[in-house]
Amino acid sequence: MNGNLGNLDHKTVDESSHKRGHNQSNDAEEAALEVDNLSKRFGDGAETVTAVDSVSFEIQSGSIVGLLGPNGAGKTTLIKSILGMVLPDDGTVRLDGVDIRDQPRTAYAQVDAMLEGARNDYWRLTVRENLRYFSTVAGVHPDAVADEHQRLLEQLDLEEKADVAVRDLSRGMKQKVSLASVLAGGAKLVFLDEPTLGLDVESSRTLQTELRRLATEQDITVVLSSHNMDVIETVCDRVLIMSDGEFVADDSVEELLRSTDVYGVRIVSGDFDEKILSRLREMFEVTTVEALSPGARVEVETEGDGIYELMDWLRARDVTPERVMTVEPGLEDLFLDLTDQDTRTVGGELE
Numbered sequence: 001m002n003g004n005l006g007n008l009d010h011k012t013v014d015e016s017s018h019k020r021g022h023n024q025s026n027d028a029e030e031a032a033l034e035v036d037n038l039s040k041r042f043g044d045g046a047e048t049v050t051a052v053d054s055v056s057f058e059i060q061s062g063s064i065v066g067l068l069g070p071n072g073a074g075k076t077t078l079i080k081s082i083l084g085m086v087l088p089d090d091g092t093v094r095l096d097g098v099d100i101r102d103q104p105r106t107a108y109a110q111v112d113a114m115l116e117g118a119r120n121d122y123w124r125l126t127v128r129e130n131l132r133y134f135s136t137v138a139g140v141h142p143d144a145v146a147d148e149h150q151r152l153l154e155q156l157d158l159e160e161k162a163d164v165a166v167r168d169l170s171r172g173m174k175q176k177v178s179l180a181s182v183l184a185g186g187a188k189l190v191f192l193d194e195p196t197l198g199l200d201v202e203s204s205r206t207l208q209t210e211l212r213r214l215a216t217e218q219d220i221t222v223v224l225s226s227h228n229m230d231v232i233e234t235v236c237d238r239v240l241i242m243s244d245g246e247f248v249a250d251d252s253v254e255e256l257l258r259s260t261d262v263y264g265v266r267i268v269s270g271d272f273d274e275k276i277l278s279r280l281r282e283m284f285e286v287t288t289v290e291a292l293s294p295g296a297r298v299e300v301e302t303e304g305d306g307i308y309e310l311m312d313w314l315r316a317r318d319v320t321p322e323r324v325m326t327v328e329p330g331l332e333d334l335f336l337d338l339t340d341q342d343t344r345t346v347g348g349e350l351e
């Protein structure tokens with residue numbers, strides 16, 4: 001851990017300062033989501049698991065916030081508590097200023113979620129029929145928003161499939177229909193779990209662009225969970241990283257990356273052999289080893305002036321580096337560091 005907690009000292013954070021391309025005049029508005037001291041425990045006595053531990057945060061409307069955390073960090077419980085699917089032990093949730101316990105119907109009127117991929121769609125209905133169905137459920141006559149539906153279909157590249165039953169579409173297409181259905185319902189705050197999963201590169205980019213457009217032009221607020229750090233880096237104004245029921249980071253991607261002093265050191269040497277490599281692994285955080293003949297290309301994660309220690313260690317063992325390169329950290333490195341994980345299996349899924 002390098003302790004990059006962003007601006008978590010006071011836990012409740014106004015992130016308006018790092019929004020991209022968002023109309024700043026909205027900052028005076030009510031937050032789209034306010035969570036205050038939310039806690040959820042499961043089990044009793046010694047068996048108690050605190051899934052969410054006194055978490056507080058606000059999300060301003062029109063922003064896209066990434067929620068990350070390893071498996072078991074508490075993301076699903078947090079989201080389900082916000083959506084009213086889990087009853088929290090403590091704390092309050094306000095959606096657009098309305099407390100979910102006082103006026104649930106009003107609070108949830110403009111909230112929707114895509115938590116299990118395409119499963120929220122009706123597979124026997126066509127794509128367009130799904131959009132019409134979801135706007136009807138949301139209390140909007142589908143004829144009144146037919147143009148908006150057409151635009152969604154065009155923007156998500158679903159026009160050609162508009163009259164095809166959802167069950168006959170590819171997984172990626174189903175994913176896009178699912179997102180379109182959420183948006184067709186007129187939601188202003190949407191929770192998306194892995195929205196780009198199964199999409200090809202182009203569709204994924206289209207979807208990311210569309211999310212940004214919706215946030216910027218229509219003030220739609222998005223809370224997004226993904227394993228894909230590139231998606232998070234590209235599309236999110238802000239990132240919340242959870243670990244053991246608490247936030248360990250809350251800031252813009254740029255600020256998080258700027259504040260870290262963790263970096264990689266890539267070393268190529270013909271002197272690396274099994275014995276040296278196994279001792280290196282004991283002493284340092286070795287992230288990758290690629291065998292060469294002779295030797296290896298090794299990447300070690302280090303921080304601050306750790307590179308000197310590493311070089312001294314190698315010199316003392318007669319390992320002569322042929323090439324040394326420092327590697328800037330990415331969001332994934334930071335994520336692993338902040339959540340105390342030493343493997344590259346990143347869990348970001350909401351169930």
Ligand SMILES: Nc1ncnc2c1ncn2[C@@H]1O[C@H](COP(=O)(O)OP(=O)(O)OP(=O)(O)O)[C@@H](O)[C@H]1O
Nearest residue numbers: 042051070071072073074075076077347348349351
């Ligand atoms: N219904 C439940 N009963 C008991 N324990 C639960 C329940 N739901 C979640 N937990 C526990 O609460 C903790 C947080 O789980 P949660 O599913 O919220 O994490 P997560 O971050 O969404 O993980 P994942 O990425 O694996 O989905 C875990 O220790 C989990 O075992």
